[in-house]
Amino acid sequence: MLAVRDRIKTVRAYNPQNGQFTPNTPVKAPVYRVEILSIAGQIAFKMTLTDGTELYSQLADIKDEKGQPVFPTKDPVVRAAWNYLLIQNDGSKGVHNPTYTRQVLLATLNALQ
Numbered sequence: 001m002l003a004v005r006d007r008i009k010t011v012r013a014y015n016p017q018n019g020q021f022t023p024n025t026p027v028k029a030p031v032y033r034v035e036i037l038s039i040a041g042q043i044a045f046k047m048t049l050t051d052g053t054e055l056y057s058q059l060a061d062i063k064d065e066k067g068q069p070v071f072p073t074k075d076p077v078v079r080a081a082w083n084y085l086l087i088q089n090d091g092s093k094g095v096h097n098p099t100y101t102r103q104v105l106l107a108t109l110n111a112l113q
Contacts, residue, residue, distance in 0.1 A: 004070050005031040012061035014039050036081045043081045076111045083108045
């Protein structure tokens, strides 16, 4: 995420307090910190900008200056986010099937290197 932060120009911002989306919200400062989460069942990020602004957006709604998504679905970051959410949201945090959890985590780490 931080590798492409300079390409991020707009997002469809999500407001977690009222559940509303605001399209074409400009990103006025570089992304400083990222948290992976899910919004309406989709991979999403909470992005903290260097100016302190916090933006929430679904992955496909993070766009460049041409209005194109910054992350293609084949991007290793996208796949790693999916794997993280798979384990995070399974209810047992991977404990019910530790062998599978370990395989997923090791494959994810290898893909990100």
